[in-house]
Amino acid sequence: MSNADVTIAQQQSLPLGFVRGEPVIEKPEDLYIPPDALELILESFSGPMDLLLYLIRRQKLDIVDLPILPITKQYMEYVDMMKDLKLELAADYLVMAAMLAEIKSRMLLPRPPAEDEDEHDPRAELVRRLQEYEAIRQGAEHLDGMPQTGRDNFVAHAQTDAQELIEQQLPEVTLAELAVAFSQALAQAKLQNHHHVQREKLSTRERMSRILDLLQTKKRLRLSDIFEPKEGRAGVVVSFLAILELVKEALVEVTQVDAFSEIHVTNREQVYADSTT
Amino acid sequence: MQIQQLKQAIEALLFVAESPLSEQQLADHFAPENVTKKQLKDVLRELQSDYQERGVQLILVGSGYRFQTRAELGGIISRLWQEKPPRYSQALLETLALIAYRQPITRGDIEEIRGVSVSSNIMKTLQERGWIKVVGHREVPGRPQLYATTNEFLDYFSLHDLSELPAIPEPPERGSNAGQTAQIKLEITAETATNTE
């Protein structure tokens, strides 16, 4: 499209439409417009309101004084062109055409003199819509003119090797969860009648673990190594009970070479291993 | 934590985060260091002033703070890429403007004002860009969906909130229904307020 076909709007605030982002306005009607260009111009209206607004603006008229008769005539000419070009949007334009025709006919009818003109001006609703549409067109222009990300400004990023420092997080468990899990496990056991749980002091079980653990590194322990004086009488009792329990469960052996000699605690595994060699 | 180190850390974070970081997100991030909101605000203000005259600037957009290039440099920078940024059609811009300025709004409202049916493509594009979302239904027959803009919309246009949109004339009131229109406007403000959280 050359400048001979279209010119840039000079004083009119609203162009006919946008073609390839450029505001475009129609030449006087007697100027020949190639059909291709005409189609482009007509397509560039974003709708009947856009066209209507253009026609009003072209006549440098205020929306409020909507000159319904000439505007309807001009509007119909454009819609006819669109129909000739078989533009898909024609349907929406026809709705507007019907509305204009209706307003026009109501304005031509004689009005009873008593009626309040402001209240019943058949153009009022259309004027309101045109005003709102004009405001929104302004909003659209604002949006188009505002700095846009990816067009005018770009998000700034720096590189980092911090990702390598992300630690593998281990699941967290609370004591309360542990206790609940234990009671749930026991609830399971309750459902299975054949299970039998012995009554015993927890601290004894812990001491059993500790003694077995010690026996992993030292093959034999002196009984005196197991008793920690700083734990006091209670501690000694727990350790003693633990040893008895371990013996009972056949996990350790207690040996004494001579009367009154050092008593040793040996891992049954060790005994087993020794006896097989 | 030293203020100088905090400043470096915030600066670095804003440059590596995938999306803008809000004050709250930063506060959460620095919770282990007991950084106060006041300290954060001070550092952010300092950073904004440090970058005032630089090629990148610290901007508060809808979803938080981010560094972005100066708008004036757009032309020079976009040479980096072969592809031209998309240009949006007049129809799309009008639809977006209606949702932005008159939210929450139904598709029917948009069609009434624009005098033309809204193409599904436009609504799809706007939703895919993450600029608009459904925030509810109008309690009228058919319960049409109400659309509003998102934080991503604000981010895209480098806006912190909708009040920063350039002003346009208020919608003209319907002659006889003036009271009702005012009522609707009130509801709208309440609705959008809850949507911005």
Next chain:
Amino acid sequence: MQIQQLKQAIEALLFVAESPLSEQQLADHFAPENVTKKQLKDVLRELQSDYQERGVQLILVGSGYRFQTRAELGGIISRLWQEKPPRYSQALLETLALIAYRQPITRGDIEEIRGVSVSSNIMKTLQERGWIKVVGHREVPGRPQLYATTNEFLDYFSLHDLSELPAIPEPPERGSNAGQTAQIKLEITAETATNTE
């Protein structure tokens, strides 16, 4: 092109480019503005010095210049991507609980109480975590390993010893009585034994 504008543009470019930009790439980019290599070098040196003490720095890597975060900030920054810790399965928790409250215990014992087999993965996970270890074997056919909790287990749960393990919540259908509950704290296993008999 003003040197100040060139500096802003180069800064912005380096912050938006997907990969480092070499001097040659920058020279090509600014060919339309007739920027000399000397000017480029000067600007790059200036930028490097501007960012010396900042949270991000301008670094020359193999393929060119890029902004990257200060090495010292790695720890703080990595939190951005730190995921929430996963959760252990119920099976694992019950296994751990049985080992804690009933140690030393064999896998067979655990299976008998829970009524299902204990997966090797669970035992492996608990051992890798350092919470359980093998403390011996029971001298029965097959010589099954006896498991116990470790000091790391006590440390993790901030326990001085196992007697500090919490009392077992009573199964609801048992109907509790308060006096007994006090007793439970002292003799945990005694209580649980009553519960399961």
